[in-house]
């Protein structure tokens with residue numbers, strides 16, 4: 001089984017991947033880290049030196065490679081991963097893949113992302129919380145088309161990390 005976590009930046013994909021992989025004794029893979037390792041530099045530098053289109057190409061290639069070569073994994077994707085290069089269709093076509101959308105509200109995402117926006121090139125230019133919230137609401141609306149195609153969709157605002165993990169585990173059996 002290959003559990004692929006999708007959702008907006010700040011939705012908790014990496015943290016949930018850590019706990020879920022431990023609960024299932026699966027390998028945890030973070031796609032952003034796979035990209036950083038393959039390029040030998042942080043995401044922010046890839047964006048600033050080579051641009052977003054280059055990043056999306058690497059992201060698509062490496063996602064396909066991970067899915068083709070690894071099993072028994074929990075994969076945390078980047079927030080944009082399923083929204084480019086037909087990758088949501090690709091994920092849905094893979095028999096061992098279960099896609100899980102961690103659906104957090106724009107209000108909660110804004111709060112979380114305000115503190116960490118500098119490490120995220122997509123939002124690092126936004127100055128105030130009001131600007132960030134406006135951006136997140138619009139962007140989330142556009143991306144929801146892809147996210148909502150996940151096999152399992154969880155609204156996570158009212159759930160603890162443990163509850164999110166427990167719900168995913170329960171849905172698998």
Ligand code: S3P
Nearest residue numbers: 008009010078079080120121122
């Ligand atoms: C992105 C999200 C980031 C990272 C890159 C682009 C996006 O991942 O892949 O900065 O387009 O939403 P996280 O969702 O892990 O922050």
